[in-house]
Amino acid sequence: MRLSGRGVGCVRGGREVFSGLDFEIASGEALAVTGPNGSGKTSLLRLIAGLLMPAAGSIKLEGGEAELTLPEQAHYLGHRDALKPALSVLENLSFWRNYLGGEASDAMQDLAKVGLDHAAQLPAAYLSAGQRRRLSIARLLAVRRPIWLLDEPANALDAAGQSLFAGFMSDHLARGGLIVAATHAPLGVQARELRIGDGHDFAR
Numbered sequence: 498m499r500l501s502g503r504g505v506g507c508v509r510g511g512r513e514v515f516s517g518l519d520f521e522i523a524s525g526e527a528l529a530v531t532g533p534n535g536s537g538k539t540s541l542l543r544l545i546a547g548l549l550m551p552a553a554g555s556i557k558l559e560g561g562e563a564e565l566t567l568p569e570q571a572h573y574l575g576h577r578d579a580l581k582p583a584l585s586v587l588e589n590l591s592f593w594r595n596y597l598g599g600e601a602s603d604a605m606q607d608l609a610k611v612g613l614d615h616a617a618q619l620p621a622a623y624l625s626a627g628q629r630r631r632l633s634i635a636r637l638l639a640v641r642r643p644i645w646l647l648d649e650p651a652n653a654l655d656a657a658g659q660s661l662f663a664g665f666m667s668d669h670l671a672r673g674g675l676i677v678a679a680t681h682a683p684l685g686v687q688a689r690e691l692r693i694g695d696g697h698d699f700a701r
């Protein structure tokens with residue numbers, strides 16, 4: 498499986514954010530998208546997730562499931578945790594499993610993997626920032642999708658949470674998954690860097 502972008506341009510609110518962006522990653526690889534605030538890291542993830550349209554160029558996936566679109570094969574984990582505060586932790590995860598479909602695993606087991614099984618019946622509104630992030634991460638485990646698009650994934654995670662998450666990413670890559678992550682901090686797994694917003698875009 499290979500995910501690539503060629504000459505990708507992004508315009509938001511009538512202003513060009515970036516242009517002529519090229520990138521490519523294959524199964525088992527991670528790409529860390531770095532750059533200053535406002536350079537377009539989140540925008541790039543949203544373009545790949547199909548939530549924004551590129552102003553120029555193209556993004557394509559080769560070797561995926563032929564009958565599924567790229568967004569259907571990707572998890573998009575935004576920097577804001579998409580949780581419903583009135584629903585319990587377990588209900589939130591169950592909602593995402595139903596919404597995302599696919600081959601689902603045991604929700605309580607997934608909560609245990611992120612250290613939230615003890616809080617399963619608690620309304621999500623009561624969770625701390627790090628616990629909310631852990632619940633969002635449980636989504637990645639609850640429904641298997643080969644492409645993980647992660648926006649500042651380690652935000653609010655404590656050292657134990659960061660190490661747990663690094664293990665999940667490492668397992669995902671070992672199974673042939675792909676990761677594209679917007680990050681200001683080291684990702685926690687080996688990754689190539691795509692730096693944007695310094696006037697010259699390059700992958701190294």
Ligand SMILES: Nc1ncnc2c1ncn2[C@@H]1O[C@H](COP(=O)(O)OP(=O)(O)OP(=O)(O)O)[C@@H](O)[C@H]1O
Nearest residue numbers: 509510514532533534535536537538539540541679
């Ligand atoms: N909905 C929107 N309408 C208009 N402009 C937007 C919108 N969302 C983002 N932008 C602009 O697009 C540019 C890129 O934003 P983006 O969030 O992709 O940057 P980023 O690199 O992820 O930043 P950060 O490091 O601060 O998270 C910014 O100038 C931002 O103001």
